[in-house]
Amino acid sequence: MKSTYFENDDILQIRVSDKPIVREASQGWHTHISYAEDGSIVQIVLLDAKKEGLLPVEYRQAA
Numbered sequence: 001m002k003s004t005y006f007e008n009d010d011i012l013q014i015r016v017s018d019k020p021i022v023r024e025a026s027q028g029w030h031t032h033i034s035y036a037e038d039g040s041i042v043q044i045v046l047l048d049a050k051k052e053g054l055l056p057v058e059y060r061q062a063a
Contacts, residue, residue, distance in 0.1 A: 001014065001015065001016050002014075002015045003015070005049065005055065010047070010048050010049055010050050010051055011045060011046065011047055011048075011049060012045070012046040012049035012054060012055065013043060013044075013045050013046075014043060014044045014045075014046075015042070015043045016041055016042065016043060016044070017036060017040060017041070017042045017043075019036035019037070019038075019040065019042050020036065020037070020042075021034040021035070021036065021042050021043070022035065022036060022037050023035045029047065030046055030047045030048055030049075030052055031044065031045075031046055031047075032044070032045040032046075032047070033045075
């Protein structure tokens with residue numbers, strides 16, 4: 001997983017796979033999800049990330 005924050009545009013991009021993107025879907029104004037051919041999530045893009053209180057990001061270890 002790789003995350004990139006574009007400060008000038010206040011966009012947080014979270015890349016979870018290196019698979020090619022074949023479909024994108026908006027989950028509302030601030031959240032956009034990109035999918036691979038097999039239906040798995042490739043990346044999540046969050047608009048207005050800092051403004052919406054999504055930064056700083058807190059990562060937690062899964063149990």
